[in-house]
Amino acid sequence: MRVITGSAKGRKLKELQGRETRPTTDRVKEGLFNIIQFDIEGRRVLDLFAGTGQLGIECLSRGADRCTFVDLRKEAAALIRENLTWCALQERAQVIQGDYLAYLTRCGEKFDLILLDPPYGSGLLEKALESIAAIDILSENGIMVCESAVEQVLPELKSPYTRGKDYRYGKIKLTVYRRDAD
Numbered sequence: 001m002r003v004i005t006g007s008a009k010g011r012k013l014k015e016l017q018g019r020e021t022r023p024t025t026d027r028v029k030e031g032l033f034n035i036i037q038f039d040i041e042g043r044r045v046l047d048l049f050a051g052t053g054q055l056g057i058e059c060l061s062r063g064a065d066r067c068t069f070v071d072l073r074k075e076a077a078a079l080i081r082e083n084l085t086w087c088a089l090q091e092r093a094q095v096i097q098g099d100y101l102a103y104l105t106r107c108g109e110k111f112d113l114i115l116l117d118p119p120y121g122s123g124l125l126e127k128a129l130e131s132i133a134a135i136d137i138l139s140e141n142g143i144m145v146c147e148s149a150v151e152q153v154l155p156e157l158k159s160p161y162t163r164g165k166d167y168r169y170g171k172i173k174l175t176v177y178r179r180d181a182d
Contacts, residue, residue, distance in 0.1 A: 001026075001054055004033060006061030008087035013054050016079055024055060024117060024147060028169045032145060033058060035167060035176060036113065039143055040064050043112035046137075048100050048128060053080035055115045060089040064113070070096045070103050100124070104131050110139040117147040126155055129177070133157040144177040 003011045024032070032055070033040075041063035047056030050069040060067050069080045077097035084090040096103055100118075114132060118124035125148055138144060138161070146154060150173045156163050157177060164176040 001052065003054075003058055003061050003087060004030065006058070006063065008057065008061040008089060011087050013052055013057065013083045013086070014079055015052055016076060025169075025172070028147065028172050028174065029054070029058070031167055031169055032147075032174055033062070035174065036143060036145060037062075039113060044068075044110070044139075046070070046111040046114045048103075048114065048116050049118040049124065050080055050095075051076055051117070053083050053095075055117065056080075056093070057083055057087055057089060059113065059115075060084075060092055061087065064092070066092045066094070068094045068096060068107075068111075070098065070100055072097070072099055100128060101131060104128070104135055104137065107137060110137050110142070112139050112142045114138055114142070114144040116144060120149045120152070125152070129155060129157060133161050138179040140179060140181040142179045144179075146175045146177070148173055148175065 001013045040059050042065050045059045045064045045067040047069045050071045053069050056067040056069050077095050080095050084093050150171050154175050160180040162178050167174040
């Protein structure tokens, strides 16, 4: 698991042991960053269900202004901090160890790019999408990218949110949502 490009290009990130974390595969990660490559620089990013932090770290490496990483597990938060330090990106990052819903309801800020990659089949993705839309923390013209199993059907969200294209990578799909301008 390496950083693909940018200031931390080639840095190998540490991974969590065990089966609780499923890092995004290289093929899916490359596809994801091909989709959003022009929507990263200077943006505020939220990496929800961050795991190792690889997606948010890739955004920071590619010029995102800042990234907030949220993960419930103490060991994941510690690993994200370690990976950020290894990549010299910790100054533009905030790591929150806690429940995603508690964070969303109290964060009080808007993000330009939100990355959602919770455990597959847990129901967390649908709940997170609905909460983000209800709380409205995605900025105008912002983007959310969701990783899920290809057979998972994701919800339509109320305006100003629109569900865009699905991108399939074997058994994994990426779904893009956008928030239209008011």
